[in-house]
Amino acid sequence: GIQVEQSPPDLIxxxxxxxxxxxxxxxxxxxxQWFHQNPWGQLINLFYIPSGTKQNGRLSATTxxxxxxxxxxxxxxxxxxxxxxxxxxxxxxxxxxLTFGKGTKLSVIP
Amino acid sequence: DTAVSQTPKYLVTQMGNDKxxxxxxxxxxxxxxxxxxxSKKFLKIMFSYNNKELIINETVxxxxxxxxxxxxxxxxxxxxxxxxxxxxxxxxxxRARSSYEQYFGPGTRLTVT
Numbered sequence: 758g759i760q761v762e763q764s765p766p767d768l769i770x771x772x773x774x775x776x777x778x779x780x781x782x783x784x785x786x787x788x789x790q791w792f793h794q795n796p797w798g799q800l801i802n803l804f805y806i807p808s809g810t811k812q813n814g815r816l817s818a819t820t821x822x823x824x825x826x827x828x829x830x831x832x833x834x835x836x837x838x839x840x841x842x843x844x845x846x847x848x849x850x851x852x853x854x855l856t857f858g859k860g861t862k863l864s865v866i867p
Numbered sequence: 868d869t870a871v872s873q874t875p876k877y878l879v880t881q882m883g884n885d886k887x888x889x890x891x892x893x894x895x896x897x898x899x900x901x902x903x904x905x906s907k908k909f910l911k912i913m914f915s916y917n918n919k920e921l922i923i924n925e926t927v928x929x930x931x932x933x934x935x936x937x938x939x940x941x942x943x944x945x946x947x948x949x950x951x952x953x954x955x956x957x958x959x960x961x962r963a964r965s966s967y968e969q970y971f972g973p974g975t976r977l978t979v980t
Contacts, residue, residue, distance in 0.1 A: 787966045798955060798974050805968040841908055853964045854900070854923050857910040
């Protein structure tokens with residue numbers, strides 16, 4: 758099956774700093790989503806981005822499908838950004854399911 | 868007006884018991900899913916239903932049985948609970964079964980003692 762690798766596994770930031778999270782995948786995809794799992798366990802949709810670039814406030818994401826990677830940018834980080842960020846993909850072969858990476862655990866300290 | 872809701876949020880039970888988790892979505896979506904998140908936070912698909920038809924049935928023990936009474940509901944019944952079943956179970960839904968954004972419920976934390 759498709760492999761999804763996220764880096765870095767852990768990240769500690771000072772409040773106000775910027776960061777880039779990476780997601781590499783091993784096959785073509787027709788669905789790619791970024792999620793934030795907050796400290797209370799809720800999975801929050803950040804982006805649906807099988808290709809291209811999107812921005813939402815301080816967050817933006819870029820997927821380069823031909824090179825099989827996606828990047829999530831967090832600017833001016835806040836303590837509320839803490840949690841685990843997951844990348845999940847659905848292969849172009851119509852697997853009808855999301856395969857998740859292991860996540861990047863982000864801690865933003867004041 | 869929660870989009871995807873699950874009940875209960877927490878479930879503590881003893882080994883050997885049978886329990887159910889319920890999921891409802893009010894988004895008008897055709898496809899629903901169950902995912903399991905283990906203690907290391909790894910999320911993995913268990914089942915998927917499209918228009919009440921089972922389309923994904925990953926390798927899970929047959930003690931786990933999903934049931935979809937209608938498009939808006941997908942329940943998960945677990946027989947003879949074991950310690951290793953302790954995890955967080957997430958329900959999700961999407962407009963259709965491929966290439967659409969999935970929306971997740973708040974999760975049900977199951978603890979088997």
